[in-house]
Amino acid sequence: MPLTFRDFLLRFPLMTGVGRHSALVCWRWLVDHPQLLPLTPETLDYLLAAVNLPAKRATALRRQVFSTDLAQRVTASLTQCRAVTLVDATYPPLLQEIYEPPVVLYFQGRLDLVRRPPLAVVGSRHPTAYAFRAMRQLLPAVSRQGVCLISGLAQGVDTLTHQVALAHGGATIAVIGTGLGRCYPAQNRALMDQLCQNHLVVSEYPWAAKGAKHHFVERNRIIAGLCQSVLVVEAAHHSGSLITANFALQENRNVLAVPGNIDGENSVGTNELILAGAKPILNSEHIMEELLVDKRP
Secondary structure, three states: OOEOHHHHHHHHHHOOOOOHHHHHHHHHHHHHOHHHOOEOHHHHHHHHHHHOOOHHHHHHHHHHOOOHHHHHHHHHHHHHOEEEEOOOOOOOHHHHOOOOOOOEEEEEEOHHHHHOOEEEEEOOOOOOHHHHHHHHHHHHHHHHOOOEEEEOOOOOHHHHHHHHHHHOOOEEEEEOOOOOOOOOOHHHHHHHHHHHHHOEEEEOOOOOOOOOHHHHHHHHHHHHHOOOEEEEOOOOOOOHHHHHHHHHHHOOOEEEEOOOOOOOHHHHHHHHHHHOOOEEOOOHHHHHHHHOOOOOO
8 A cells, every 4th residue: 555655754663673864864855756655665666776775774664664564553553642743734843953853753642832932941860959949940930921841751850840830830841761651750650641631742752662771862852852942950960961952052952051059060061051151040031031032022
């Protein structure tokens, strides 16, 4: 059966031996050559010859993409959650701009939240009391102004970010490093269920995918890609939060940082970001002037 562009992309996360890079190469080529769609085995051969995928990946793709088993797994995955692909009009527009956008984004909840003014908030999984005080001082007013707070559902700063949005009637998006059928950390299951019902949880991994170390690095690019600005609350030297900040810089996003004590281990990363040019955040207004400059009376 011929495949539409969307059908073709939905198959990539469920195939073995065919990675995100191959999917993006095919997507970009087909955008410029829509006459090959819908895709048949013959036009697939033409596509694979044109994009010059490594032989092993091309063989894996050719063997799986039209199989009945793969079609059934795609159908099954869409009964467990919803999905948006790079060719769908509802795909998050900011995320589509990044260098390596997810070909498929699985989600539960309200996808319309990606259209709100976004702020990513990242920081230590073991924050100090100062970080909690800073977040409780900075974020409630921002959330009440309609800004959607984006984070990664991890313990620490991520968890408090989502909780602040819930407590103040705001909106929040969680980007996770597992499939939507899993929760990490497990103690955030009730919070994740609440976000799936009334807010938004997204992942580029299929429903039952376990968390791997590289998944949490990869999901950081999605957190940065969904936003206009990234706020780093606390970050030790070489922390995961700095990886997100670096993704943000590479994608021409704004990086904001909460200053910390010069002798605080969790403040080394944020203070170095400020030294390198990140905007220091001392009050809520400093955040809102970045996000709402064209949206306020």
